[in-house]
Amino acid sequence: MASSVDSPPAGCASGLGSHRRKRITFSRGQLLELERVFAARPYPDIGTREHLARVTCIPEAKIQVWFQNRRAKRIKNRKPGGLSPRPELPQSSCSFPETLQEPWEPPTLGQQPPLSPSIPQHVSACGHASCPAPSLGSGQGCAGVRAAAPWGLAGTSEVYLSLEQPTPPISLGNLSEVIYASAIVTNVDHC
DNA sequence: TAGTAATCTAATCAAGC
DNA sequence: GCTTGATTAGATTACTA
Numbered sequence A: 001m002a003s004s005v006d007s008p009p010a011g012c013a014s015g016l017g018s019h020r021r022k023r024i025t026f027s028r029g030q031l032l033e034l035e036r037v038f039a040a041r042p043y044p045d046i047g048t049r050e051h052l053a054r055v056t057c058i059p060e061a062k063i064q065v066w067f068q069n070r071r072a073k074r075i076k077n078r079k080p081g082g083l084s085p086r087p088e089l090p091q092s093s094c095s096f097p098e099t100l101q102e103p104w105e106p107p108t109l110g111q112q113p114p115l116s117p118s119i120p121q122h123v124s125a126c127g128h129a130s131c132p133a134p135s136l137g138s139g140q141g142c143a144g145v146r147a148a149a150p151w152g153l154a155g156t157s158e159v160y161l162s163l164e165q166p167t168p169p170i171s172l173g174n175l176s177e178v179i180y181a182s183a184i185v186t187n188v189d190h191c
Numbered sequence B: 001t002a003g004t005a006a007t008c009t010a011a012t013c014a015a016g017c
Numbered sequence C: 001g002c003t004t005g006a007t008t009a010g011a012t013t014a015c016t017a
Helices: A028-040 A046-056 A060-077 A088-094 A096-100 A118-126 A143-164 A172-184
Strands: none
Touching: A028 A046, A028 A060, A046 A060
């Protein structure tokens, strides 16, 4: 893991003797982008992260760290009863239009009637654009699936599975692209 | 079956405001 | 002092030899 972390050319932590921990400060635009994607899917797969990395010009590793911290923060804050920090994750992670429907509601999808809630549920549960279905395990292996697994053990995954089956209308690939388009299109002017 | 890789959470450290 | 990026440790899951 520590291999990809150093993207030397990045600029900041190039190789300044003391590899202490040079804290980087994300720009507003970058944060905006990250938060938007986070709202859509707190558990982005590698593809999403890489895409985000390109769009924001932030090393993928940093993005991963950012998401980790973000999740941790969220769990901490939403720890009133203390129990089940996850249960809500599947929600926010899956129903991107739900949490997102703020500034960038996708014109095409956003208006998807009452159906939308169930559709995106799987998309994010899977987390990967090109992941047909968790159980299908297409070679590549979907990170999103794994991500969902941990708490899925508690039974959440079953919900996803039952939800995703009856929702074939939208092509997941396109859907995630739409997510991205709506998430990114707004501010791609970082680079 | 064992080894490896990737990802996750949680706790903690520490920089920057 | 608070927020939050960075690091570390330990656990889980999936894939491959």
